Amino acid sequence: MAGFLTWLSTLSPWLEIPIIIGVFVAAVAVLLFFIEVAPREGRVFTIIRLAACVLLPLGVMWLLQSYTWAIIAAGVLGALFFWLDLRSRGGVGSLFQLFGFVAPALILLLIGLVFPVIQTFGASMLNSRGTTFVGLDNFVWIFTQPQGIRTIVNTIVWVLIAPIASTVIGLVYAYFIDKTRGEKVYKILVFLPMAISFVGASIIWRFMYTARPADAEQIGFVNQLIVWLGGSPVPFLQVEPWNTLFLIIVFVWIYTGFAMVVLSAAIKGVPTEQLEAAELDGANAYERFMNVVVPGIRPSLIVVLTTIAIASMKIFDIVRTMTAGANDTSVIANEMYQQFRSFEAGRSAAYAVVLFILVLPLVIYNARQLKAQREAH
Amino acid sequence: MTTTTPPITTQGLTTGKASRRPALGDAKRRLTSPWATIAAIIIAAIWTVPTFGILVSSFRPRVEIQTTGWWTALQNWGWTTENYTEALNTATGGLTMLQAFVNSFAITLPAAIIPLIIATLAAYGFAWIDFRGKNLLFVGVFALQIVPIQMAFIPLLQLFSRGELFGVPVIQAFGSAGYAQVWIAHTIFGLPLAIFLLHNFIAQIPGEVIEAARVDGAGHGQIFFRIILPLSMPAIASFAIFQFLWVWNDLLVALIFADGNVAPITKLLAQMTGSRGEDWHLLTAGAFIAIIVPLLVFLFLQRYFVRGLLAGSAKG
Numbered sequence: 001m002a003g004f005l006t007w008l009s010t011l012s013p014w015l016e017i018p019i020i021i022g023v024f025v026a027a028v029a030v031l032l033f034f035i036e037v038a039p040r041e042g043r044v045f046t047i048i049r050l051a052a053c054v055l056l057p058l059g060v061m062w063l064l065q066s067y068t069w070a071i072i073a074a075g076v077l078g079a080l081f082f083w084l085d086l087r088s089r090g091g092v093g094s095l096f097q098l099f100g101f102v103a104p105a106l107i108l109l110l111i112g113l114v115f116p117v118i119q120t121f122g123a124s125m126l127n128s129r130g131t132t133f134v135g136l137d138n139f140v141w142i143f144t145q146p147q148g149i150r151t152i153v154n155t156i157v158w159v160l161i162a163p164i165a166s167t168v169i170g171l172v173y174a175y176f177i178d179k180t181r182g183e184k185v186y187k188i189l190v191f192l193p194m195a196i197s198f199v200g201a202s203i204i205w206r207f208m209y210t211a212r213p214a215d216a217e218q219i220g221f222v223n224q225l226i227v228w229l230g231g232s233p234v235p236f237l238q239v240e241p242w243n244t245l246f247l248i249i250v251f252v253w254i255y256t257g258f259a260m261v262v263l264s265a266a267i268k269g270v271p272t273e274q275l276e277a278a279e280l281d282g283a284n285a286y287e288r289f290m291n292v293v294v295p296g297i298r299p300s301l302i303v304v305l306t307t308i309a310i311a312s313m314k315i316f317d318i319v320r321t322m323t324a325g326a327n328d329t330s331v332i333a334n335e336m337y338q339q340f341r342s343f344e345a346g347r348s349a350a351y352a353v354v355l356f357i358l359v360l361p362l363v364i365y366n367a368r369q370l371k372a373q374r375e376a377h
Numbered sequence: 378m379t380t381t382t383p384p385i386t387t388q389g390l391t392t393g394k395a396s397r398r399p400a401l402g403d404a405k406r407r408l409t410s411p412w413a414t415i416a417a418i419i420i421a422a423i424w425t426v427p428t429f430g431i432l433v434s435s436f437r438p439r440v441e442i443q444t445t446g447w448w449t450a451l452q453n454w455g456w457t458t459e460n461y462t463e464a465l466n467t468a469t470g471g472l473t474m475l476q477a478f479v480n481s482f483a484i485t486l487p488a489a490i491i492p493l494i495i496a497t498l499a500a501y502g503f504a505w506i507d508f509r510g511k512n513l514l515f516v517g518v519f520a521l522q523i524v525p526i527q528m529a530f531i532p533l534l535q536l537f538s539r540g541e542l543f544g545v546p547v548i549q550a551f552g553s554a555g556y557a558q559v560w561i562a563h564t565i566f567g568l569p570l571a572i573f574l575l576h577n578f579i580a581q582i583p584g585e586v587i588e589a590a591r592v593d594g595a596g597h598g599q600i601f602f603r604i605i606l607p608l609s610m611p612a613i614a615s616f617a618i619f620q621f622l623w624v625w626n627d628l629l630v631a632l633i634f635a636d637g638n639v640a641p642i643t644k645l646l647a648q649m650t651g652s653r654g655e656d657w658h659l660l661t662a663g664a665f666i667a668i669i670v671p672l673l674v675f676l677f678l679q680r681y682f683v684r685g686l687l688a689g690s691a692k693g
Binding site: 005006008009013014016017020021024025028031032033034035036037038039040061064065066067070090097098100101102104105106108109111112113114115116117119120123130169172173175176177180186188189190191192193195196197198199200202203204205206207208210216217218219220221224253256257261285314316317320321322324333336337340345348349351352353355356359360363364367 | 410413414416417420421424425426427428430431434442443444445446447448479480482483486487490491494495496498499501502503506507508514518521522523524525527528529530531532533536542543544546547548549551555556557560561562564565566568569572596597598599601602622625626627628629632633639643646647650651654657660661663664667668671672674675679682683
């Protein structure tokens with residue numbers, strides 16, 4: 001495997017793409033063939049099945065250049081699996097088929113997510129080299145030094161401001177353009193930033209924020225506006241504590257499109273009769289909006305708010321690209337990376353755990369709302 | 378990493394006029410006052426100006442960008458494509474932007490297709506094969522979506538670079554062998570959402586269709602290949618586009634797993650912003666090179682794009 005990958009990496013990237021995809025598709029085709037013939041009766045198919053059960057794990061471990069004992073263990077497990085399959089209640093080959101479909105994904109998830117999460121929890125209680133158990137020292141360190149507290153506070157500020165700002169602007173915009181001529185174009189214009197990478201958006205806004213000395217001509221549009229209005233240019237990314245707010249604006253610029261599209265669809269679902277009844281009762285546009293539309297789309301509003309809150313809690317790219325955490329703008333995900341870069345594995349893991357714990361209640365609440373919303377429809 | 382929107386809202390951009398309910402009468406039309414229209418135009422302008430600004434700037438000569446604002450481009454006439462040639466050939470950390478652009482493709486295409494296939498297989502297994510503990514296992518896969526990917530970085534890196542699992546060596550390391558690390562990382566991180574979304578879709582395929590194929594003598598392999606794959610193409614396309622854009626736009630996974638000469642364009646741009654933050658002629662052109670691919674995907678595949686993006690909007 002390492003050999004194959006090393007050989008692959010010497011090729012031109014344009015060759016690598018078809019080769020890796022081709023190899024992968026071929027492997028899946030072989031797997032599907034075995035799945036297809038698995039339940040068939042007869043000695044030939046039994047032998048094919050036995051061969052697949054033993055040789056596939058052996059082959060995978062051999063390709064990964066694992067240790068001899070591990071390769072043998074894989075083969076033995078395969079043989080055991082063949083025996084279980086032979087005696088399974090669903091008939092011969094039923095376990096084999098099931099395994100063929102779900103095992104690739106489950107094994108990858110186990111190795112790539114489940115084990116690492118357990119390991120990260122463990123690593124957060126070890127020192128930087130992962131050799132000594134230090135208990136909760138890493139967490140104490142985060143919550144006692146000013147930089148760490150600042151990071152947590154910044155993240156909380158992000159989560160409080162970003163979702164509300166994006167949702168409110170998205171909602172108002174969606175309501176204003178609802179059923180107007182050119183609604184589609186309006187939507188595309190605001191949704192466009194969703195397509196752009198956070199890195200691209202960060203560069204776009206760094207350019208907007210650029211400041212020149214007061215006597216020179218401005219090249220950043222925001223500062224030019226300030227100068228036109230009679231102010232003097234502001235180095236937006238350096239003024240504490242407002243710089244975090246200016247980073248949040250970039251995020252809002254991106255996520256408003258998301259809020260707008262979801263809420264626009266929800267607004268279209270508000271019953272016409274209710275709006276007409278409210279109008280007959282003499283409610284003006286604002287009252288109808290607050291008393292009919294907003295309550296009518298409440299479930300969607302909550303889902304949008306929590307979804308954006310989760311995204312803003314994990315924010316990394318914008319901070320990394322625009323300030324790299326300088327001038328007190330760091331957030332948890334950035335600090336996690338920063339500690340990782342300076343080989344502080346323990347502290348890095350601790351930041352990851354803090355992020356996990358903070359995000360957990362939000363995600364659970366979000367999933368529940370989603371479920372409720374889906375059932376309501 | 379949560380899934381967000383119910384099927385109904387996924388119509389999104391495309392159904393501007395076609396509402397499920399009868400169109401509003403006069404009551405609604407009077408509601409949109411000229412002020413609302415003006416406010417909408419202002420918001421749309423604020424959302425468009427920044428992108429427009431760097432697009433214009435990227436075609437202006439270097440000196441002009443540094444001394445005059447792009448909104449004066451008509452007074453300070455002068456256009457060039459020099460910035461793009463220079464940006465593509467500028468090396469940051471031993472890698473030119475052109476190479477990084479190619480890297481982005483080499484990372485993104487396999488990292489979008491491979492998880493998709495693995496997830497479709499698993500989704501079929503969860504939807505159409507009965508086994509004990511199925512629901513529990515599926516909930517487990519669903520629950521993995523809540524894990525921030527940061528939780529997996531360091532251990533996964535140890536597995537790649539040292540072949541270690543829980544500190545015990547199990548396989549030979551393939552650390553720096555090209556794109557492999559990024560491919561595998563993106564594949565794994567994409568799986569929970571992909572399985573969940575595709576399962577929702579595949580489970581809704583009518584049972585009679587599958588039963589009919591079974592009567593005709595098709596096994597699971599054939600059913601999957603001949604029935605499931607073609608029928609779930611809309612869901613597969615939506616997720617493919619979502620995953621493509623997610624990987625293309627990703628910075629975090631690239632910073633950890635794409636070292637040296639396999640770095641994608643996002644990583645290169647982020648580094649360039651750090652080291653040459655005032656070279657606006659390079660940054661504007663570079664940023665535009667990086668966003669042109671997602672923009673094209675967006676404009677041409679809008680329906681799938683919106684559907685996919687809504688579904689995975691808090692992934693990561």
